[in-house]
Amino acid sequence: MFKSVMSRSMIAVLFLGSVGAAHSADLDNIIFAPELPRTVPVEVGNGWYLRGDVGYDFSTDGSATSYRTFNTTTLVYDTQNYATSDFDTDVSVGFGVGYQLSDWFRAEGALDYQNGTFSGSSFSGSQPCTNVNTATGCSTAGSADFNTYGLMANGYVDLGTYVGFTPYVGAGAGYTLMDYDNYNAQETCVDGGDVCGVGPANVQHGGEQSWRFTYALMAGFSYEFMRNLKADLGYRYVNIDGGDTYAFDSASQTAGASGVQGTDNGFNRHEIKATLRYALW
Numbered sequence: 396m397f398k399s400v401m402s403r404s405m406i407a408v409l410f411l412g413s414v415g416a417a418h419s420a421d422l423d424n425i426i427f428a429p430e431l432p433r434t435v436p437v438e439v440g441n442g443w444y445l446r447g448d449v450g451y452d453f454s455t456d457g458s459a460t461s462y463r464t465f466n467t468t469t470l471v472y473d474t475q476n477y478a479t480s481d482f483d484t485d486v487s488v489g490f491g492v493g494y495q496l497s498d499w500f501r502a503e504g505a506l507d508y509q510n511g512t513f514s515g516s517s518f519s520g521s522q523p524c525t526n527v528n529t530a531t532g533c534s535t536a537g538s539a540d541f542n543t544y545g546l547m548a549n550g551y552v553d554l555g556t557y558v559g560f561t562p563y564v565g566a567g568a569g570y571t572l573m574d575y576d577n578y579n580a581q582e583t584c585v586d587g588g589d590v591c592g593v594g595p596a597n598v599q600h601g602g603e604q605s606w607r608f609t610y611a612l613m614a615g616f617s618y619e620f621m622r623n624l625k626a627d628l629g630y631r632y633v634n635i636d637g638g639d640t641y642a643f644d645s646a647s648q649t650a651g652a653s654g655v656q657g658t659d660n661g662f663n664r665h666e667i668k669a670t671l672r673y674a675l676w
Contacts, residue, residue: 441676442495446503448670450487450631457482457662459515465643465652468528472652475522477515482662484511491549495674499553505567507545513575513640513659514538520587525598526646530588537580539602539641545571545609545633563629565613571635575602578641578657598644603655605638617672627670637661 459480464473486509493503516536524533549567578600584591615629640657642648647656 443675444493444495444501444503444672445675446489446491446493446505446627446670446672448489448491448627448668450489450509450666450668452484452487452509452664452666454665455482455484455511455662457513457660459513459637459640459657459659462515462517462640462657463643463654464519464522464656465647465650466522467526467647467650467652470651473522475517475519478517480513480515480659482511482513482659484509484662484664487666487668489545489668493549493672500551501553502548502550505545505547505549507543507547507571509543509545510540511543512538512540513578515657518585520585524582524584524596525644526596527584527591527593529591531591532585532587534583534585535580537578537598537600539578539600540576541602542574543571543635544574545569547609547611549611549613551613560616560618562616563614567611567613569609570606571609572604572606573635573638574604575640577602598646600641600644600656602641603639603657607636607638607661609633609635613668615668617670623674623676625672625674627668627672629668629670631664631666631668633664633666635661635664 459477461474461476464475466473487507489505489507491503491505493501495501514537518532518534520532522533523529523531524535527533547567547569549565551563551565554562554564580598580600581595582598583595584593611634612632613629615627617625617627619625637658637660639655640659643652643656
């Protein structure tokens with residue numbers, strides 16, 4: 396009996412010892428890895444925004460001073476002053492990409508498109524009309540449609556938010572491509588030293604293209620009516636430098652005229668713009 400109890404006790408001790416040794420071995424084999432760095436999400440679009448706008452010009456000021464003439468008989472160039480000249484523009488559209496640098500300042504690049512019309516008239520008591528080789532004068536009135544493509548860099552200062560509205564002021568600079576269609580003129584011979592003997596004639600001049608320095612001044616306010624979407628209503632003043640307008644007509648070119656015939660002095664636009672601005676975050 397005593398031997399049986401001792402045997403069982405020895406077996407229990409050996410079993411517990413083996414289990415404890417095995418558990419200790421398992422603990423010794425555990426590898427403690429250093430803490431891995433946590434992955435932090437990056438806001439790729441934070442600060443960037445898209446904008447689209449439409450504008451209406453309520454006032455446009457501009458003119459042209461003079462244009463070149465070419466006498467097809469004497470082959471001599473001269474200069475003729477405009478009696479009247481003006482620009483007419485109306486609706487513009489634009490698209491831009493910007494970045495909110497801080498709560499107070501943002502910058503953007505923008506593309507603008509607009510069309511319009513240039514008109515001019517003149518009177519010469521000594522210069523004959525095209526292909527009228529007599530001692531007569533000429534009264535001329537013409538017009539040409541044009542398209543403008545503006546590339547601007549703009550900066551804005553946001554002046555704080557009050558009851559949901561954020562007023563701002565801004566300025567921009569860039570270049571505008573003025574692309575003129577044909578300048579269509581009606582020339583009316585005026586009796587002078589000789590009697591005209593001919594009626595009015597329509598004369599077509601090929602349009603010219605030119606890149607022109609442009610600057611703009613802006614002011615207005617925006618309102619965030621949906622998350623990340625703002626409506627913007629503002630005023631913009633745009634000044635576009637002068638440049639080439641139209642070439643000599645085909646009859647004058649055949650007689651030897653070359654180069655640009657008409658130029659303008661540029662123009663100013665005063666417009667109201669409505670804009671939607673979407674923040675990319």
